[in-house]
Amino acid sequence: MDLQFSAEQLEFQQEVRDWIARELPRPFADEVRDPAHDADSLVEVRRGWQRKLNDAGYLGMRWATEWGGRGATEVEEAILHAELNRADAPIVPNFLGISLLGPALIHHGSEEQRRRFIPKMLSADEIWCQGFSEPSSGSDLASLRTRAEPDGDDFRITGQKVWTTFGPWADWIFVLARTDPDDRHGGISFFLVPIDQEGVEMRPLKQITGESEFGEVFFDGALARREHLVGQLGEGWRIAMTVLGYERGASTLANPADYERQLGGLVSALKERGELEHAAVREKLGKLVVDNEVMRANGLRTLANIAAGIAPGPESSIEKIFWSEYHQRMTDAAVELLGPQGMLEARSPNARTEVDWAYQYLWSRAGTIYSGSSEIQRNIIAKRVLRMPTAR
């Protein structure tokens, strides 16, 4: 196992750092703090940033050049994501399209679908959202009930999706819908559905952080064209499960880079208040720093395995639990150590902190739910890593 970057990888890291230093006007936290912005204009900031990344060839980097990629390795993609997080660059509005739908189209879509959808997805001319979860089907996704019924050559979709990230700004949604009620997994198909049509209603949902980046989507006989079925009828589950696994490597270094930046903000706020000298404070911070380094080392180990051709297995559930629970521990520590100052919105004139801790504290609650909740990850570890007996 080699935990060091090669000379070429270090060169790529420097290239990315230089590019970000030139191209990123200011950290995203500063955009959010800017009173001139509202939710819509922040999405435009994200769109503009996505276009820059696309023009520079930093989106879909592992894809073939034909589809806008550069045939990069997973290690290079992980380096890119870490550098973007280190600089607090905006998350691009099409991150779900690029990480999930792009690979689905490249591996399972038709040539026409690739030509029609990939360029506009990369250029952010069309924003995509993911329609998998339903009110009664989250962890147990295969129980989903939204159905697609044949209508001539096409399909009509009826049902409800929920927790649809960036749904309020999306033009298209990729939907898992039931095409056979009697086949749990084999009765699910994968459709591309335009949102701007009669029969689709997108309602924003207000989150604990005060934003409405989520939506709930109601389909009432919405049209899905036959040419927008990805793969064959009944292949939706297999397609969804394979693409959900593609991005495991890319995020391994991104979280430690993000947390290091946030932790740096906490250290400077405490230093300014003259509180770094307290042993109890130093002990708390020291543990957070060490745990983040453990996370980074584990990420490098995962990448070293990937580079050696060993795909991440069920043990990646350990990583998911670790980063999501770590973020909660870190934000708990920040609001405790900063006291009332940690509860002020960063845009408030008295906040004097680089990080919006109240926001991060609330947002970190979501990490143990999305991409598989902590309980589900623990089930996976018990069954597939530890091979523990399961209850019937």
Ligand SMILES: Cc1cc2nc3c(=O)[nH]c(=O)nc-3n(C[C@H](O)[C@H](O)[C@H](O)COP(=O)(O)OP(=O)(O)OC[C@H]3O[C@@H](n4cnc5c(N)ncnc54)[C@H](O)[C@@H]3O)c2cc1C
């Ligand atoms: C920030 C965020 C963004 C999201 N974005 C999207 C999106 O863009 N598109 C999309 O389709 N979905 C999205 N989701 C939804 C996400 O995938 C689901 O929230 C997740 O799968 C959990 O499902 P659920 O919310 O229905 O909870 P449930 O599955 O109802 O779970 C409720 C509780 O029961 C526990 N539980 C469930 N089953 C078991 C079990 N077998 N054993 C032990 N405990 C169990 C869970 O851990 C949880 O604590 C998003 C969620 C969040 C928080």
